[in-house]
Amino acid sequence: NNAGILGLIKHSFSQHFILQGGLRFDRYQTETFALGEKGTDNYQAPVSKNFSNLNGSLGLTYQPIEKIILRANIAKGYRVPNLSELTSNGMHGNRYEIGNDSLSPENAYETDISLHYHGDFLSFDLAGFYNIIDHYIYVSPTDETTSSGVNIYRYSQSNAALFGGETSIRFHPESIQWMQLVSSFSSVIGKKENGEYLPFIPAHKFRNEIQLKRKKLDFLHEPALTLSAITALAQNHPSPFETPTPGYTLINLNINAELIISKQHWLLGITATNLFDKKYIDHLSTLKPMNYSNPGRNISLMVTIPFEIN
Incomplete structure (x- = not known):
């Protein structure tokens, strides 16, 4: 309470x-x-x-x-x-x-x-x-x-x-x-x-992004692309019974756009994390003591169809 x-x-x-x-x-x-x-x-x-x-x-x-x-x-x-x-x-x-x-x-x-x-x-x-x-x-x-x-x-x-x-x-x-x-x-x-x-x-981290966004590109509405690089420096100050963790860099990609077909809006997106399938272990990972790596490349596709009720 x-x-x-x-x-x-x-x-x-x-x-x-x-x-x-x-x-x-x-x-x-x-x-x-x-x-x-x-x-x-x-x-x-x-x-x-x-x-x-x-x-x-x-x-x-x-x-x-x-x-x-x-x-x-x-x-x-x-x-x-x-x-x-x-x-x-x-x-x-x-x-x-x-x-x-x-x-x-x-x-x-x-x-x-x-x-x-x-x-x-x-x-x-x-x-x-x-x-x-x-x-x-x-x-x-x-x-x-x-x-x-x-x-x-x-x-x-x-x-x-x-x-x-x-x-x-x-x-x-x-x-x-x-x-x-x-x-x-x-x-x-x-x-x-x-x-x-x-x-x-956590280790010290850099994040760098380039973001591209237009109002319209050919038949695509609000197209956007984000390319990011996340760099974790080596964590060389562990506590007792912890071990140091090497640094790593991950590249991620996100693309979004909107389609309009017969007045119906379609929201499309594709996301790729760890694009180059980097093998790494984050210092905060609970699986680190077992020497299990964090997830590799992951690509997902999203399609959203909004409906309006008047």
Whole structure:
């Protein structure tokens, strides 16, 4: 059960400055019944938890000119452990997960700052954040196995910090308005209080796209093509009992168009992911310990026929 109350404020000091803030109080109650036979390995004792907390945020927006916006925020967040984290005791995919009924709620203290420029033919966004989390909850591999040899993962918590940022740029040439180039980069690093890296932290990633779109091309209406390249850098900062993961680049293709036949609209699309059938393993894959690769080339065709009832 969850009950909460919140309040929001917004005040403009001038046409350039806007202040926003909010407060929220939440109360959570979690109760479970006993499962399994007491004294056996799969026995799960009943859990009864009550949590309450007050959170808030404060943000300032500065817009010196129409096309430029600066934002800064500070916030306190709160998350209670869910049922999986508290009570897991069994197989989850290819691993055996064990919960922890003594977990405490997470308390996060976050600050971020961002810069945005949105012009007619060029847009640019840059953002960075730093997040300190008390009692951060995570599931991580251990050096334990079940009697049948399945790897055991346990839910734990530790004071931690997550920090990083993202940036993106969009270029829309004035002389070629049916083309758009998009490039972005995202990064996050997670560390425990003792300096160890957190488990299941994604690798830094680049994404580059070329988007082509016309109003009409011969008999096709709204034809669009997107060719994208996603590059994940090597993840060389694994947590204990994790292993490093090599980087990879995937090429994806998406084509869409609309046909009109006897006043009937047909929406056509073809999507190809991992176009060149790259063999790779993502660092977040739960099948990585078994050395199973992520999916290879996948091509799908979509035909949508909308009907209108007047």
